[in-house]
Structures are given as structure tokens and as C-alpha cells.
Amino acid sequence: MTTLTKPPAESVLVRRPGPRELHPARTHRRRRALELSLALAVPLVLVLLWQLAATRAWIDDRVYPAPSTILADGWDRAAAGDLWPDVWATLKRVLAGYAAGTAAGYALGLLMGSLSLVRAALEPLLDALYVVPKLALLPIFLNMFGLGEGPQVALVAATVFFFVWISTMSAVMSIPAGHRDAGQVFGASRWQMFRHVLLPASLPAVLVGARIAAGVAVLVIVASEQIAATDGLGHLIFDSRALFQNDVMFVGIVCVAVLGVLFSELIRFAGRLLTPWAPRDRGRGQS
Amino acid sequence: MGEPYPKLRATHLTRAFGRTPHTVHALGPLDLTVAPGEFVCVVGPSGCGKSTLLRIAAGLLRPSTGTLEIRTTSARPAAMIFQDYGIYDWKTVRANVRFGLDIQRVPRREANARADDWLARMGLSDFADAYPATLSGGMRQRVAIARALAVEPELLLMDEPFAALDAQLRTILQDELLDITQSLRTTTLFITHSLEEAIVLGDRVLVMSARPGRIIAEHRPPFPRPRTGDIRATPEFTALKSELWDLLRKEAVPA
Numbered sequence: 001m002t003t004l005t006k007p008p009a010e011s012v013l014v015r016r017p018g019p020r021e022l023h024p025a026r027t028h029r030r031r032r033a034l035e036l037s038l039a040l041a042v043p044l045v046l047v048l049l050w051q052l053a054a055t056r057a058w059i060d061d062r063v064y065p066a067p068s069t070i071l072a073d074g075w076d077r078a079a080a081g082d083l084w085p086d087v088w089a090t091l092k093r094v095l096a097g098y099a100a101g102t103a104a105g106y107a108l109g110l111l112m113g114s115l116s117l118v119r120a121a122l123e124p125l126l127d128a129l130y131v132v133p134k135l136a137l138l139p140i141f142l143n144m145f146g147l148g149e150g151p152q153v154a155l156v157a158a159t160v161f162f163f164v165w166i167s168t169m170s171a172v173m174s175i176p177a178g179h180r181d182a183g184q185v186f187g188a189s190r191w192q193m194f195r196h197v198l199l200p201a202s203l204p205a206v207l208v209g210a211r212i213a214a215g216v217a218v219l220v221i222v223a224s225e226q227i228a229a230t231d232g233l234g235h236l237i238f239d240s241r242a243l244f245q246n247d248v249m250f251v252g253i254v255c256v257a258v259l260g261v262l263f264s265e266l267i268r269f270a271g272r273l274l275t276p277w278a279p280r281d282r283g284r285g286q287s
Numbered sequence: 288m289g290e291p292y293p294k295l296r297a298t299h300l301t302r303a304f305g306r307t308p309h310t311v312h313a314l315g316p317l318d319l320t321v322a323p324g325e326f327v328c329v330v331g332p333s334g335c336g337k338s339t340l341l342r343i344a345a346g347l348l349r350p351s352t353g354t355l356e357i358r359t360t361s362a363r364p365a366a367m368i369f370q371d372y373g374i375y376d377w378k379t380v381r382a383n384v385r386f387g388l389d390i391q392r393v394p395r396r397e398a399n400a401r402a403d404d405w406l407a408r409m410g411l412s413d414f415a416d417a418y419p420a421t422l423s424g425g426m427r428q429r430v431a432i433a434r435a436l437a438v439e440p441e442l443l444l445m446d447e448p449f450a451a452l453d454a455q456l457r458t459i460l461q462d463e464l465l466d467i468t469q470s471l472r473t474t475t476l477f478i479t480h481s482l483e484e485a486i487v488l489g490d491r492v493l494v495m496s497a498r499p500g501r502i503i504a505e506h507r508p509p510f511p512r513p514r515t516g517d518i519r520a521t522p523e524f525t526a527l528k529s530e531l532w533d534l535l536r537k538e539a540v541p542a
Contacts, residue, residue, distance in 0.1 A: 182373050185345045186390045186438065187363040196386065200377035277377045277418045 065247040074251040087255055089232040090221055093149060094263065097156025098217050102210060105161040109168025109206075114198065119169075126165065134159045138224055152224055152232075159220045160213040167209025171202035204278040207271035214267045218260040233259070292358060293320040294474045295344065295442065299353035301499070302339050312499035314339045316353060319493070319502065323358075324472040328485035330531070331495030332539040337478045340500070341367070341446050344476060359441050363391075366440035368448045373431045374419050381406065381415040383430050387438035405433040408467070425456040432464065436471070443468075443475040449484065461487055462516040469513045482531050486524060487516060494531060497538045504534050 020027045047067050053059045054066030061069070077083040112119040134155060141151035141158075175198065183197045225234025233252050240248035301315035314336035321327050331337050342348040343355055345367050357364055366387060367373075374383045381402050382389075388398035406412050409429040419427055428448060435443060449457040461484055468475060468488070479485050485492045486508045494504040508527060510518045518524050 178369055178371060178373060179375065181342075181345075181347050182367070182369060182375075182386075183390070184347060185363075185365060185367045185444075186387045188390045192390055196378075196389070197375070200375070203377075275377070277420060 063246060065250055069247050070250045070254065073247045074254065077248070077251060083251070083255070086231055086233050086236045086252070087259070089229075090225065090234065090256075090259065093152045093225075093232065094156055094217050094221050094259075096149075097153040097221070098160050098214065100153070101157035101160025101217075102164050102213065104157070105164030105209075105213075106168050106206065108161075109165045110172055110194075110198065110202075112165075113169045113172025113202070126162075130162050130166070134162075134220060135223055135227075138227060142228060147228070152221060152229060155224050156217050156221050160217050163209050163213035163216065164206065167212075168202060168206050171205035172198060174205075175201045200275075204271075204275050207267070207275065211264050211267045211271065214264040215260055218256060218263060222256050292323070294323040294325070294359075295319070295321040295355070295357050295476070297340075297353065297355045300340070300343065300350050300355055301352045302336065302343065302348065303351045314343075314350075314500050317501055321474060321476065323474055326468055326475045326477065326488060326490045327493060328477045328479060328489030328491070329493045329495060330479055330482055330485045330535065331500055332497050332535065333480065335495045335498050335538070336500030337480075337495060338446055341444050341476060341478050344442070345444050357442060361441065364441040365444055366435035366438050366442075367444040367446065368428075368431050368435045370447045370450050374427060374434065376418065376420055379416050379418055380411060380422070380430050383419065384433045384437050386434055391438065401437050402433075405437045409433045409463075424452050425460060428452065428460060429463075432467075436467070436473075440473065443473045445475065445477045447478055447480065450480070457481070457484070458516065464488065465514070465516065482528050482535065483519065486527055486531075487514075487519060492531065494534050495538075503538070504531070506531065 050064075051067045054061045054064065054069075065073075074083065108122070112122060137158060138151060138155055141154045145151045145154060179197050179201055180193070183193050188196060221232070222234035222237070225232035226238040229235045233256050237249050237252035237256070240246070240252065297317055297319040299316045299318065301317070302313050304311045304313055313334075317340065319327075329337050329340065339348065343350050344357070345365050375386070378386065381399070384402040384405055385398045388401060393401070403412070403415065406415050409432065411426065411429055411433065414422060414426065419430060422430070428451075431448065449460055452460065465488055477485070477488060482492075489508060490512075492506045492508060493502050494506075495501065496503045506527060508518075509523055510521075
């Protein structure tokens with residue numbers, strides 16, 4: 001579109017396919033490759049920067065050990081078998097608490113979502129408990145279950161419960177009436193209604209709640225292990241700081257991060273298998 | 288009319304919504320009989336209670352007063368086709384069509400055979416394993432029709448099934464439905480606000496008033512069965528359509 005040329009030369013505006021249309025497979029592949037490399041490159045660059053800062057002594061490497069030191073230390077501890085008991089202890093508590101909390105939260109969410117009387121009876125109470133910081137309940141759980149695994153698992157379960165309960169309840173309540181009507185006209189029983197309509201219709205939203213809960217479960221267990229446990233990653237982190245073993249502390253932190261990522265990816269993967277109809281939540285351009 | 292045993296009979300049927308100070312009378316009083324095998328179309332302005340009538344027939348809603356009787360041998364005589372939301376995103380096309388059969392605990396093998404039969408009749412065989420989200424609006428509604436007919440209902444209830452489709456597709460699906468229902472002769476109550484649709488499909492067209500909906504006119508389109516969509520081009524069709532429109536316009540204009 002040129003307006004400067006003296007005689008308004010006739011121009012033909014052509015709409016033609018771009019690379020995306022001409023080579024859809026190749027463009028898509030390249031796009032995915034670029035996204036993947038960015039996802040890896042950004043953290044990698046930051047770690048390298050940290051390494052550089054540590055070796056150049058821009059930061060005190062006794063307080064912030066270099067990534068290479070952390071990695072070497074973690075490797076040594078893992079090879080010597082010092083790391084696994086703590087990882088295993090944390091993992092066990094998270095999985096047990098998560099399973100119990102998810103099951104209870106889902107069951108109650110479903111019940112409260114579909115029966116307004118149960119909702120009326122329990123919603124104010126649960127809303128009140130919901131806002132209590134779960135870590136503040138740890139002393140109560142310690143009194144109830146004594147020392148050992150009980151209070152840790154109970155704390156994770158209580159935390160997870162609320163996330164799953166709220167997302168399940170709201171998911172069930174927001175199922176369009178038309179979905180229920182169609183089942184009702186065919187004469188679906190309560191169980192059939194649950195299995196064919198309520199469960200699948202609520203599942204995508206429930207899984208979002210379950211994934212958030214997975215991250216928070218790791219967060220809570222680490223905090224509670226710092227307060228009241230003799231093993232586990234939280235204990236490791238806090239204990240090594242007290243002993244001024246900052247490299248061990250960072251090994252623990254990295255382990256927690258890896259554990260959290262793996263756990264929430266696992267839930268996401270399970271969600272994908274369970275809800276093949278739902279749009280993928282990768283969050284990037286799909287079209 | 289002279290039918291001794293109507294399939295469906297509504298007597299002084301009314302329905303109100305809301306509690307006393309804010310009560311809205313949505314329907315009736317309404318009297319209606321539908322003969323076995325008859326295809327009855329109900330047209331009326333928006334909010335006149337057409338859908339309320341259908342939901343009462345489906346058993347989703349109870350009437351406030353009056354009764355609606357369905358003469359039937361089964362506990363669940365009706366199947367309903369909804370304007371929207373009827374079919375499930377989480378089931379494949381085949382599983383959607385099989386849904387009513389699954390609910391009735393028809394053995395899986397037989398249910399699959401019947402579902403596949405209906406998918407073939409609706410031209411959907413290639414999409415049996417696809418999820419509805421990948422289908423166009425017209426195909427989704429074909430799935431809904433197949434699902435309703437797969438249970439071989441005694442009474443078919445259709446609530447503006449083609450309202451969300453574009454005009455061309457609507458005409459095509461009307462012709463397909465005409466073809467199917469003329470071979471099945473299932474008793475049908477069909478709600479629409481398209482006069483054309485009502486005249487093409489119906490043995491009888493009922494015109495409802497604005498809220499609270501009552502039947503203000505009844506017409507039998509003068510086209511013998513089996514008929515085809517070609518009747519849209521006849522002068523009788525146009526005449527009937529404009530006659531009904533004159534009636535309906537008075538009701539559709541907000542009072």
C-alpha cells in the first residue's frame with residue numbers, strides 16, 4: 001500500500017497461505033521445539049548465572065553454594081544412601097495424606113454439591129475451618145496422634161481435603177441443568193447419574209483442584225517436618241541450616257522442588273488419561 | 288379427534304413458577320390430546336410455556352394443577368431431544384447414542400449394535416469414536432436424535448431441537464427427521480418457534496398464546512403422508528404459513 005507514488009499505481013492485494021498453512025506439520029514441529037527449548041533454556045541460564053556468580057565470588061559461596069557444589073554434594077549423598085531415607089519419609093507422608101484428603105474431599109464435595117440439605121448443614125462450618133491456617137492445626141494433631149507419622153499425614157490430608165472439597169462442590173453445582181435433565185428423562189438411577197453425568201462432568205474441575213492440592217501437600221509437609229519430625233526433607237533442610245551445612249540445605253530444597261514438580265505432573269498426567277475429552281491445559285496455542 | 292384412546296391427554300394443565308407475591312403463570316389452563324403415532328407441533332412466542340409443557344410431559348416438572356396422562360406400557364415412555372447440552376462431551380459419539388440403552392441396562396453387545404445402526408442411519412458411522420467437541424452443530428444434533436430414537440421411545444419430545452442451527456442446516460435436518468419419523472410413526476410432541484418447521488413436520492400444528500400459554504388455534508397441514516420437503520414450495524404451504532403468522536404476530540408483540 002504505497003500512497004507516495006504519483007499515479008496511484010494499481011496494486012493487487014493477495015491473501016496467500018503463510019508457512020503455517022503451507023507446511024503445517026513442520027511449522028507445528030518447530031513451534032513445539034522452540035517452546036521446549038525455551039522451557040529448558042530459561043532455568044538453565046539462571047543456574048549458569050548463579051554458578052558464575054559463585055565462582056567469581058560475587059556472592060558468598062558459604063551462604064549460597066555454587067550449583068556445581070550442590071549437585072556434587074547431592075550426588076555423593078545419594079550414592080552413599082544418606083538422602084533416600086529422608087526422601088522416602090517425605091514421599092510416604094505426602095502420598096498417604098494426599099490419598100486420604102482427596103478421597104474425603106471428593107466424597108464430601110460430591111455430596112454437598114448434589115444435596116442442598118447437606119450443603120446447608122456443613123458449608124458454614126467447613127468455610128470457617130477452611131480459613132484456619134492448616135499449620136496451626138499441627139499442635140492439635142500432635143496431641144491427637146502423638147509423635148510419629150500420624151500428625152504429619154493428618155496435616156497433609158486436612159490441607160488437601162479443603163482444596164478438593166471446594167473444587168468438587170463448585171464443579172458439581174455448576175453442571176448445567178440440561179445435563180441432569182437428559183439423564184433423568186432416560187430414567188437414570190442415582191448411581192447411573194453419578195457414573196454417567198456427575199462424575200465425568202465434574203472431573204476436569206476436580207482435577208485442577210487436585211493438582212493445586214498436590215503442590216500444596218508438598219509445601220505443607222516440608223513445613224511440618226521442620227517443626228515436628230526426626231526425618232524427612234523438611235527436617236533435613238532445617239537441621240543442616242542449624243549445623244551450617246548450607247550445601248546440604250540446598251540439596252534438600254532441590255529435592256523438594258523436584259518432588260513437587262514430579263508429583264503435580266503425575267496428577268496432570270493422570271488427569272489427561274481420565275478426561276480425554278477435555279481441552280489440554282498446556283495453556284499454549286493449540287488451535 | 289375421533290380417537291378413543293389418545294396417547295397423551297392433558298386436562299386443565301397449568302404451571303406457575305415462584306412463590307405467591309411473585310408468581311408467574313407460565314402455562315395454561317391447557318387441554319390437549321395426542322393420538323398414537325401423531326406428530327404434533329407446538330408453536331408460540333418466546334416464554335409462552337411451550338418448554339414447560341414439554342418438561343411436564345417428560346416428567347422433569349410437575350404441573351401446578353391439572354393432569355397430563357400418557358398411555359403407555361413402560362415406566363419410561365419418553366425420550367427427549369434438547370436444544371443444547373443434551374449430549375455429553377465426555378462420551379464418544381457411539382457412547383452418547385448408547386447412553387439411553389446403557390441406562391436401561393441393555394447388554395453391551397446389543398446396545399452397540401443398535402447404536403451403530405442408528406449412527407449409520409444418521410450418516411455418522413465415520414464419527415462413532417470421535418468426541419462431540421470435534422463435531423459440527425448439525426452433527427451434534429444428529430447424535431442427539433440418534434440417542435433419543437435408539438431407545439425406541441413411545442413418546443418423542445423435541446424442544447426446539449434445531450433452533451441453534453443455521454437456516455440451511457435446519458432445512459436439511461427437517462427433511463431427515465421427516466423421513467425418519469414417517470417410517471417410525473412415533474408419537475411426537477415437537478416444540479418450535481419456526482412456523483415452516485411446524486407445517487413441514489406436523490400432522491397437527493398448535494398455536495399457543497403469550498404467557499400464560501394456552502392453545503389458541505389448531506391446524507392440520509393439508510399435505511398427505513408420506514410427504515417431502517418439497518411441500519415448502521406449494522401455495523397451500525405459503526397460505527397456511529401466513530395465516531398462522533397473522534395469529535402468532537398478535538401474540539409475539541409484547542403487550
